[in-house]
Amino acid sequence: xxxxxxxxxxxxxxxxxxxxxxxxxxxxxxxxxxxxxxxxxxxxxxxxxxxxxxxxxxxxxxxxxxxxxxxxxxxxxxxxxxxxxxxxxxxxxxxxxxxxxxxxxxxxxxxxxxxxxxxxxxxxxxxxxxxxxxxxxxxxxxxxxxxxxxxxxxxxxxxxxxxxxxxxxxxxxxxxxxxxxxxxxxxxxxxxxxxxxxxxxxxxxxxxxxxxxxxxxxxxxxxxxxxxxxxxxxxxxxxxxxxxxxxxxxxxxxxxxxxxxxxxxxxxxxxxxxxxxxxxxxxxxxxxxxxxxxxxxxxxxxxxxxxx
Numbered sequence: 001x002x003x004x005x006x007x008x009x010x011x012x013x014x015x016x017x018x019x020x021x022x023x024x025x026x027x028x029x030x031x032x033x034x035x036x037x038x039x040x041x042x043x044x045x046x047x048x049x050x051x052x053x054x055x056x057x058x059x060x061x062x063x064x065x066x067x068x069x070x071x072x073x074x075x076x077x078x079x080x081x082x083x084x085x086x087x088x089x090x091x092x093x094x095x096x097x098x099x100x101x102x103x104x105x106x107x108x109x110x111x112x113x114x115x116x117x118x119x120x121x122x123x124x125x126x127x128x129x130x131x132x133x134x135x136x137x138x139x140x141x142x143x144x145x146x147x148x149x150x151x152x153x154x155x156x157x158x159x160x161x162x163x164x165x166x167x168x169x170x171x172x173x174x175x176x177x178x179x180x181x182x183x184x185x186x187x188x189x190x191x192x193x194x195x196x197x198x199x200x201x202x203x204x205x206x207x208x209x210x211x212x213x214x215x216x217x218x219x220x221x222x223x224x225x226x227x228x229x230x231x232x233x234x235x236x237x238x239x240x241x242x243x244x245x246x247x248x249x250x251x252x253x254x255x256x257x258x259x260x261x262x263x264x265x266x267x268x269x270x271x272x273x274x275x276x277x278x279x280x281x282x283x284x285x286x287x288x289x290x291x292x293x294x295x296x297x298x299x300x301x302x303x304x305x306x307x308x
Contacts (some may be wrong), residue, residue, distance in 0.1 A: 005029045005109040006305045008100040010088045013041020015275030015290035016115035017070040017082075022298050024078045026308040030109075033086040033102055040067040041117050046242065049141050050163050055287055091249040093268040110305050113297070114249065114266070114273040115290075118256060124240035126155065130208035134215040137208070137236045147171040151232055153178060153218050155205065156239030159186035164237055169194045176231055180204045180223060203229070208236070254279040263300040264293055270304065272297055 009019050012034030023030040038044060043052075043063035050063045058066065074082065086102040091112055093099075098112040123139035131137055141164055148171050154164050157179035163186075165177045173196040182201045191197055202223040210216035215236055220229050252259045252267035257279030264272045273279075274297055275290035283289075302308075 003029075004097065005031060005107055006111070007301070008033065008098065008107050008109045008112045009115060010091065010100065010112065011041065011115035011117065011275070011277070012036070012039040012082065012084065013115065013117050013275065014043055014067065014070065014287050015117075015294065016041070016113075017067070018291055019113050019115055019274065019294055019297075020078065020082065021070065021073055022294060024074060026298065026302075026305075028301075028305060030078075030081055031107060032082045033088055033100070034082070034084045035087040037085050039071060039082060039084065040064070043067055046140055047160060047163075049144055049167055050160070051167075052287065056291065088247075088249070091251075091268075091271055093271055096270070098268075098270050111270045111272065111301060114251075114258060114271065114277055115275045116247070117276040118285075123238070123242050126205060126208075126236070126238045126240070128205045128207055130210070130215070131205070133213055134208060134210065134236075135213050136215055136234065137238060139238050141167070141237065144168065144171050147235065150174070150234040152176070152235050152237065153231060153233045154237045154239065155179075156241075157181060157184045157186065158239065158241065159190070161239040162186040162188070162190040164239060165191050165197055166194060168237070169197050176200060178203050178205075178220060200229075257283070262296070264297040265300070272300075 006028035007023050007030040009016050009032040012032055016032060020032045044067055048064035051060050052063055052066055053060050086104060088102050090101045097108050100107045100112055126137055147168055150172050151174045152168050154161055154177045165175060169175045176198045178200045180202055203220040206219045206221040206228060208215045208218055215233060218231050218233050218236060248258055257277050258266055258273040260266055260273050260278045260280055264274055266273050274293040276285045
């Protein structure tokens with residue numbers, strides 16, 4: 001006989017994991033399906049060393065440590081329900097049940113939660129002469145220890161680039177932050193007290209020179225004077241943002257996300273969306289906002305599935 005689950009959760013980032021923890025607390029039968037080979041979503045794929053300061057109960061915590069803490073809250077039985085390398089291809093409502101199909105398996109449940117963030121993220125590449133194929137041009141900061149004493153250039157002007165500048169400056173005094181505008185999009189207070197950090201604005205990369213597969217020199221053009229300056233580098237970190245490749249599973253969308261109502265239900269019955277993928281008026285794409293959405297959603301699920 002086919003087992004009917006209470007809940008299928010699509011997405012193994014922080015909000016998806018928090019949804020699974022709530023399902024565990026409610027004693028719901030569930031599975032969590034994550035397309036990547038590890039849990040954590042954007043926090044692990046893009047910013048594992050980033051300090052997070054907007055999570056209730058954690059004054060400040062590294063992204064990778066927060067994901068580790070979340071996973072550590074599951075009991076042994078629930079941990080086996082966190083399935084990786086399960087790319088979901090369809091979520092289909094039918095009568096009172098929802099069918100969720102991945103490339104490997106099919107599940108039927110009383111409800112489904114889409115918590116996929118803004119999907120899979122592809123970094124915007126550094127496009128200048130000589131950059132292609134350089135192994136020391138990096139788009140994701142997974143660890144810091146290899147940067148001790150190295151010459152590092154960081155390209156970008158948002159919060160993530162500023163976070164990188166702060167964190168990498170703790171490993172080496174030779175860090176240059178380069179931005180095309182004089183004003184940064186991110187919070188400049190992040191780097192306010194770093195005396196060793198060199199900031200170059202308004203500059204853009206003109207070309208990279210070095211040996212095959214390795215950048216040694218970064219040439220920068222001043223956007224105002226057109227003067228070219230050269231800096232020597234061991235690593236170039238690029239943070240020009242990421243291009244989301246998202247899936248809406250045929251659900252009604254609004255802007256960059258899936259449209260939901262006040263109970264977080266989508267255009268299809270018993271299919272819900274929370275976190276960055278959910279879209280509604282006044283939406284804030286932050287982890288704490290996703291956690292608040294979960295509280296509303298589980299009040300609705302108690303009506304459909306039952307109370308703990």
